[in-house]
Amino acid sequence: MAGKKEAILVFPSTHHMLLAEALLRDEGFRLRLVPAPPQAGELCTTAIAVPASDGGKAASLLEERAVLVKAVLFPEEAGMEAFGILPAELAADLPRTPGLEEIMRRVARKEGLGREDVVALLEMGGGAGLLCRAAEALAGALTGRQAVPAVVLDLSGGRGMGIEEKTPEGRGNGRDLGRLRELVAEMSSRGLVYLILSLGEREELPWSAEEFRGAMREGIVTVVHADRLPLRSGELVRDFRIRQILLRRDDLRRMNPGELADEVMFLRDNRPGPVGSGNLLPILSRDVKGEEETSKIRSALAALRLVMGGSFLPLPEPLWRRGELCGGNLLIMESVSEGVGKALAEAEYILATKGWSIRKAKGTA
DSSP: OOOTTEEEEEOSSHHHHHHHHHHHHHTTOOOEEEEOOGGGOOSOOEEEEEEGGGHHHHHHHHHHTTOOOOEEEOTTTHHHHHHHTSOHHHHHHGGGSHHHHHHHHHHHTTOOOOHHHHHHHHTOGGGHHHHHHHHHHHHHHHHTSEEEEEEEEESSSSSSSOOOOOOTTSSOSTTOHHHHHHHHHHHHHTTOOEEEEEEETOOSOSSOHHHHHHHOOTTOEEEEEESSOOTTHHHHHHTSOOOEEEEOOOOGGGOOHHHHHHHHHHHHHSOOOSBSOSOOSOOSGGGOOHHHHHHHHHHHHHHHHHHHTTOOOEEOHHHHTTTOOTTOOEEEEOOOTTOHHHHHHHHHHHHHTTTOEEOOOOOOO
């Protein structure tokens, strides 16, 4: 367990955690390894605890050394700090939504929310706008108002930066490793870490494990998103070193608040595993359909933030392009066909209007 006066550094991968441990020890930081908070939702189950007074200094050093820190958590202070920074106009609005006001007070006191609280959040209707603003404020407090981009590489023929030039076999120019290397190199040079491989209905990646590993760069975290469980999923995790396999969920639109609350509570209480888990919200644009469903996604995303604290939560492109963060902090970037740089500049501009910025690892040449 973390001490009361310790800052907890959470990492998106074991690779980054091990680098951080070595660097911090070399720089003379007092530290110890502790279990990562369950709500962090990361496969790296180990975090690093440092004195609370050194938390910011340690995070800054690691950023300078290209080590990605997912979050720096101050367990005894995070809740109160989050709501201490709520805009005055939001605090003034809270009494008009009594259910939300009471839930916010409980979160500020670091009291866990239950299923009925989640149902109440999802049923707020007209209060959804205020709910999103509250979730955004909490996410901002926990992450330093920084979002982490995730670049989508479309292998299904959709919108992302695809490598799908048609061939007579209809398989696409999937073996164009040069194109994949270019994308990974650009991501690395810009300090971007997360790559989402969108398979759609495909059942496997178009490369061998050796080819794929050869195209990757150190520190890139790769996630597969598919309509159904890919063939040989175990090999994807073991041999391709895929971080996680997420399955498309289109049942959100059919769930009532109680069913959706059950899903939220399951995610809170169970650390996502690598295969077919950890995915509740639609993350790709083609899966976000209509204003009614978009509203439902906003409410679910905000509820997840209030329940799960400092977790990475995906923010679909249709939302962040409208300046709607709703507690999300993993920026899904699909529209990168004209280059990652242009998409990144657009994201940075939109986030800046909200007082947010992009968090990157230090870029490499």
